[in-house]
Amino acid sequence: MRLTCPLCGDRDRREFYYYGAEDYLHRPAEGAPLADLDNYLHLRDNPAGVTKDLWYHEAGCSQWLLVTRNTVTHEISGVELVAGRKA
Amino acid sequence: MPELIAKSALEGRSLNLGGVSLAEVDVGPITSVAVLPGGAKTVARGLKALGLAMPEPNTFVEKKGLRIVWTGREQAFLIGAESPVLEGAAVTDQSDGWAVLSLSGPAAADVLARLVPMDLRIVACPVGTALRSQLNHMNAVILRTGDYAFEIMVFRSMARTAWHELETATHMVAARAGVKI
Numbered sequence: 001m002r003l004t005c006p007l008c009g010d011r012d013r014r015e016f017y018y019y020g021a022e023d024y025l026h027r028p029a030e031g032a033p034l035a036d037l038d039n040y041l042h043l044r045d046n047p048a049g050v051t052k053d054l055w056y057h058e059a060g061c062s063q064w065l066l067v068t069r070n071t072v073t074h075e076i077s078g079v080e081l082v083a084g085r086k087a
Numbered sequence: 088m089p090e091l092i093a094k095s096a097l098e099g100r101s102l103n104l105g106g107v108s109l110a111e112v113d114v115g116p117i118t119s120v121a122v123l124p125g126g127a128k129t130v131a132r133g134l135k136a137l138g139l140a141m142p143e144p145n146t147f148v149e150k151k152g153l154r155i156v157w158t159g160r161e162q163a164f165l166i167g168a169e170s171p172v173l174e175g176a177a178v179t180d181q182s183d184g185w186a187v188l189s190l191s192g193p194a195a196a197d198v199l200a201r202l203v204p205m206d207l208r209i210v211a212c213p214v215g216t217a218l219r220s221q222l223n224h225m226n227a228v229i230l231r232t233g234d235y236a237f238e239i240m241v242f243r244s245m246a247r248t249a250w251h252e253l254e255t256a257t258h259m260v261a262a263r264a265g266v267k268i
């Protein structure tokens with residue numbers, strides 16, 4: 001598996017650290033219902049198909065990346081920087 | 088205050104084997120320049136006075152013995168002389184935090200290819216390339232300084248491990264070259 005970091009370019013899997021689902025970018029606002037926090041922290045989909053998750057370019061530019069990939073075909077269809085991204 | 092004697096991590100160690108030279112090098116002061124939000128313009132002005140600019144990702148530029156190396160988003164290392172104050176940037180002295188090794192000779196890329204998960208052929212990694220990648224398991228900044236020359240920056244605490252890895256790989260490449268098939 002390889003990821004194309006928007007800054008560093010095409011890199012080997014070993015340079016990256018997997019964090020988890022894109023959900024981590026959508027922290028509920030302060031005072032949100034407990035159910036939302038429960039969802040944010042614990043409830044995950046397990047899609048057969050396109051999914052988005054967070055990877056850290058640990059041995060490269062040290063940026064967090066939002067990766068779009070397909071769990072069935074293993075195709076990587078997008079890698080973008082989390083920093084400077086419009087929410 | 089008494090004059091303190093700066094000591095390098097490997098006391099200038101060097102090795103020549105199989106047409107490959109490995110040596111610790113003293114690159115002078117190393118300063119991290121991290122551009123603060125909104126600081127790009129003033130930093131650019133400050134660097135321009137030195138004849139330099141923030142480098143493009145994966146590159147370094149050298150002018151009159153002063154080198155500026157891309158080390159991340161909105162970040163670079165200024166190497167070779169004390170950095171002036173650069174308005175709009177967090178400027179920190181990193182000189183004591185790094186060990187720098189030079190690896191040169193016709194087989195230098197073959198040695199490095201055993202440790203670095205990158206295409207190091209000159210077509211893919213031309214002179215002026217600066218890679219943040221790994222030297223085996225160590226984070227490193229790898230500079231392509233010549234057709235047959237690299238400089239490898241590792242955390243100073245990793246200096247002897249980095250030397251060991253490179254020395255071993257150099258022996259293996261030399262041994263491989265000596266095997267007739």
Ligand SMILES: [Zn+2]
Pocket residue numbers: 005006007008009057060061062063
């Ligand atoms: Zn990167």
